[in-house]
Amino acid sequence: MKLSKKILLGSIAGILILGAGFSASQQLKSTPITAATTSNNNTLKLIHGAYVYNKKGRRLKKYCGSWSNTHLRKGTNVQYSGTVQPIEKDSKQYYLLNDDNYNQSWLPYKKIKGKYYYSIGHGGYINAANVNEIDGQPLYVANATVTLKPANIHTGLTGGYIGSGTSRTLVKPGQKLKVDCITKIPDGNSRSKVYRIAGTTDAFIYIGNIKTQPRQKLATYTMYTYVGLKQNSNTYNIATILNPKTTNKNVTLAKDEDIPVIREIYVWVPNDNKAELFYRLNYYTPEATSDFHKTIANQLFYIKAADTMYLSGPQLTPANTPEEARTDAKVATAADKQDLQKLLDQAKTITASANYKNELYVNTYKARYDEALKQAKTVNSSTSASITEVKEAVWYLTTQQQALLNASKSGNGVIEDTMPVN
Numbered sequence: 001m002k003l004s005k006k007i008l009l010g011s012i013a014g015i016l017i018l019g020a021g022f023s024a025s026q027q028l029k030s031t032p033i034t035a036a037t038t039s040n041n042n043t044l045k046l047i048h049g050a051y052v053y054n055k056k057g058r059r060l061k062k063y064c065g066s067w068s069n070t071h072l073r074k075g076t077n078v079q080y081s082g083t084v085q086p087i088e089k090d091s092k093q094y095y096l097l098n099d100d101n102y103n104q105s106w107l108p109y110k111k112i113k114g115k116y117y118y119s120i121g122h123g124g125y126i127n128a129a130n131v132n133e134i135d136g137q138p139l140y141v142a143n144a145t146v147t148l149k150p151a152n153i154h155t156g157l158t159g160g161y162i163g164s165g166t167s168r169t170l171v172k173p174g175q176k177l178k179v180d181c182i183t184k185i186p187d188g189n190s191r192s193k194v195y196r197i198a199g200t201t202d203a204f205i206y207i208g209n210i211k212t213q214p215r216q217k218l219a220t221y222t223m224y225t226y227v228g229l230k231q232n233s234n235t236y237n238i239a240t241i242l243n244p245k246t247t248n249k250n251v252t253l254a255k256d257e258d259i260p261v262i263r264e265i266y267v268w269v270p271n272d273n274k275a276e277l278f279y280r281l282n283y284y285t286p287e288a289t290s291d292f293h294k295t296i297a298n299q300l301f302y303i304k305a306a307d308t309m310y311l312s313g314p315q316l317t318p319a320n321t322p323e324e325a326r327t328d329a330k331v332a333t334a335a336d337k338q339d340l341q342k343l344l345d346q347a348k349t350i351t352a353s354a355n356y357k358n359e360l361y362v363n364t365y366k367a368r369y370d371e372a373l374k375q376a377k378t379v380n381s382s383t384s385a386s387i388t389e390v391k392e393a394v395w396y397l398t399t400q401q402q403a404l405l406n407a408s409k410s411g412n413g414v415i416e417d418t419m420p421v422n
Helices: 238-242 291-297 322-327 335-345 347-351 365-381 387-405
Strands: 043-046 077-079 085-087 094-097 104-106 110-112 115-121 124-127 131-134 144-147 160-162 169-171 176-187 190-197 204-206 225-229 258-269 274-281 302-304 308-312
Touching (some): 077 115, 258 322, 258 387, 274 291, 335 365
Antiparallel strands (some): 043 131, 085 104, 094 104, 190 204, 225 258, 225 308
16 A cells, blocks of 8 residues: 555554654855865865864864864865774764775764764864765764654644554654664555664654755665675576586576675585575565566576675675585485475474464465475475575575464564665
8 A cells, every 4th residue: 555645654564654854053154164185085075064163062263273264164175183993883973884885984073062073183173963974985874863844734744653563653743853774665666765763673754754854874774685786697596506507597687786685605616616605585576577576486596695795784694604515515315305304294284373374474474485385395306406405495494484483463464675775
């Protein structure tokens, strides 16, 4: 059902989506200061006019010998004092995202009277809230305060609860809220950009319902791991990787496509005589015409990790080692299939369970379990299946069986997703 663009709203299964934005202070009447340098090295770029303060947070009457230098214009590049340093992830209010899109760095700031300031040398400091780039890289903020648009005949906004469980939050027009992430969610036949309310897991607000957007970037949130393709990438199944003579159906995913993945494993590649990292594609239900759907329909579940870059979501780690990948490349014996057979023997009990028969789960948990069961039976009956294929079948069937049995009886069975914001 298409979501209303009013402040209504919900959780990921019935999502409220208000919008988010950062309350900007009044634009300063500023006098330009000479840019520190024409390059991006050791510079802060201002997204808003800024005053210069001393170490106690008091505005300076003169800076570098001139009153005019105490007023810095929007867009000015100002040289900073200090060194950008690596930090523990999500440990600072303002930070930079490293080239791997996961780890973080920061330019040390000084907290004065509850606000954050960067040193620009000569005893001068500027409010970090007025900065949006450091050394040409976008500045991120851990959370930002935003104000919802007021309720009136033009906006049509109304109040309501959003989120579910402990994330359930009452929001009202004109209310100030803290947001900590940005993402996209399904909204009928389209995708809508939303912010997540800080401290919640699934309370989202439409970006369009916010008076002013945050000045700095917010982290991208997705429920699942997403990677972006650095180049066109072929998709594989384990058999086509281990046996180069096998004809691959060769569905290619396009460069720059955002791909949900759920598992990272080493697979032995005989042609290269080494183990390579692969991602397993996350079972998903995109448009039926998409190449991603074709890969799932043809059971081509793997892409090379080397073709991708991390975008968002939980960081995956390899489920095995290169040495294990080499050992597991051989054909599985009956003994190797014992764990898989035990899972198959449980199928009668699972299919008789209340959750399996729950109509709410027909197109979600049940469908996923049925698909995993089908794949497992195929692998188990194969006389040429490798140990790697058997272990993957065990992992996938176990995962879907547990998801089905643990599905909330009060839920509506709709497994939604959140997607990266480009």
